[in-house]
Amino acid sequence: MGALGHYLESEGVPTTQISLIREHTEAIRPPRALWVPFDLGRPLGVPGNPGFQKRVLLAALTLLESSAGPVLEKFPDDAPAQDVGGEPDGWACPVLFASDMPQPPGEASFLTSLRREITELRPWYDLGLQRTRRTAVAYFQPEDALGLFSSIIRGEEPPLPRQISSLALALRLAAQDLKAFYFEAVASKPGLAPPGASQFQQWFWKQTAAGEILRKVKEIYSSASDKDLKLAARLFLVPLDQA
Amino acid sequence: MARLETFPEPMRSHLAKLPCPSFESHPWAPGPALSQRRVALISTAGLHRRGDRPFDGMTGEYRVIPKDCEANDLVMTHVSTNFDRTGFQQDWNVVFPLDRLKELVVEGVIGSVAEYHYSFMGAADPSQMEPSARNLVGLLKEDRVDGALLVPV
Numbered sequence: 001m002g003a004l005g006h007y008l009e010s011e012g013v014p015t016t017q018i019s020l021i022r023e024h025t026e027a028i029r030p031p032r033a034l035w036v037p038f039d040l041g042r043p044l045g046v047p048g049n050p051g052f053q054k055r056v057l058l059a060a061l062t063l064l065e066s067s068a069g070p071v072l073e074k075f076p077d078d079a080p081a082q083d084v085g086g087e088p089d090g091w092a093c094p095v096l097f098a099s100d101m102p103q104p105p106g107e108a109s110f111l112t113s114l115r116r117e118i119t120e121l122r123p124w125y126d127l128g129l130q131r132t133r134r135t136a137v138a139y140f141q142p143e144d145a146l147g148l149f150s151s152i153i154r155g156e157e158p159p160l161p162r163q164i165s166s167l168a169l170a171l172r173l174a175a176q177d178l179k180a181f182y183f184e185a186v187a188s189k190p191g192l193a194p195p196g197a198s199q200f201q202q203w204f205w206k207q208t209a210a211g212e213i214l215r216k217v218k219e220i221y222s223s224a225s226d227k228d229l230k231l232a233a234r235l236f237l238v239p240l241d242q243a
Numbered sequence: 244m245a246r247l248e249t250f251p252e253p254m255r256s257h258l259a260k261l262p263c264p265s266f267e268s269h270p271w272a273p274g275p276a277l278s279q280r281r282v283a284l285i286s287t288a289g290l291h292r293r294g295d296r297p298f299d300g301m302t303g304e305y306r307v308i309p310k311d312c313e314a315n316d317l318v319m320t321h322v323s324t325n326f327d328r329t330g331f332q333q334d335w336n337v338v339f340p341l342d343r344l345k346e347l348v349v350e351g352v353i354g355s356v357a358e359y360h361y362s363f364m365g366a367a368d369p370s371q372m373e374p375s376a377r378n379l380v381g382l383l384k385e386d387r388v389d390g391a392l393l394v395p396v
Contacts, residue, residue, distance in 0.1 A: 001393055012380070014273070017394070028265065042327060061390065172320075
């Protein structure tokens with residue numbers, strides 16, 4: 001980010017920027033930067049709080065009027081707490097999976113559980129989409145992601161959608177879309193606040209078949225001879241802190 | 244909180260070890276008062292329009308996001324799994340504050356919002372982004388942008 005500011009400014013375009021990792025910005029020294037003490041992924045602080053977002057935006061833009069630089073200022077406040085569904089360890093998924101049903105043995109059970117989760121989350125996802133008219137699911141509907149991961153786990157050649165150029169890319173996008181589907185489904189149940197970021201993360205990676213399948217796919221391709229596939233499997237499917 | 248010392252391992256070491264370029268010069272481009280500036284957003288969140296090509300690899304290229312892009316038209320295909328996406332899923336402004344920027348125009352705080360905005364994929368090596376960034380300058384100037392707000396993820 002800091003380097004982009006340097007490149008643009010050196011060609012005559014005035015820049016200002018938000019900084020999430022202060023140490024990186026101190027090393028690069030871009031012309032103008034506002035360090036914010038927010039979570040990665042939330043440079044404006046908090047979703048659904050236009051007033052706070054505007055304060056951050058204005059603090060960053062005001063640096064354009066500085067007389068000399070490099071300027072690195074600190075935004076004074078932490079992000080306000082979001083109204084989330086309970087304490088970090090207390091949130092329970094409002095959609096109860098029928099996990100006590102008889103399961104086939106071995107790897108097939110992962111896939112059966114994933115199929116069941118998708119079926120049970122689908123109505124909530126659809127209701128949420130109807131209400132918000134917005135989804136982050138971009139390339140893989142969950143049923144398509146299930147098809148891709150099922151082929152991989154069965155050792156079959158996975159089918160790729162036409163616009164996806166490689167299996168490495170397909171894996172990453174399918175994983176992102178599956179996670180987006182799960183969040184939007186559990187966030188849509190009326191009367192309940194959505195889970196916080198870490199609550200969702202803990203639930204998805206520790207309590208769902210989807211999380212288990214992604215770990216399994218990571219394992220399958222972690223030693224692949226295709227270097228892009230190996231990189232995607234090792235780094236882009238499972239977060240470092242959930243590996 | 245995004246304070247490096249508070250990150251759990253192995254994220255802290257991963258972030259601490261990311262190479263940062265250093266520059267000998269410190270360019271400084273002047274401009275008018277904020278109330279007269281034309282502002283463009285430049286994100287590194289790997290954002291693009293729904294029908295556009297997903298980010299693939301570390302090539303340092305960018306995608307174009309028109310001013311009239313709506314929330315459901317914008318998707319994120321950044322490679323990293325190590326940042327929160329649930330904020331963006333609930334409100335795109337927490338990553339790409341286009342609605343907030345338009346409000347600042349109505350309030351007279353900034354002059355105008357650029358016709359086009361841009362997104363890179365921030366995991367790419369900065370040196371890979373440099374040719375694209377320098378190419379972007381012509382487009383920003385043609386759009387009369389005199390305030391680029393760079394937003395990480």
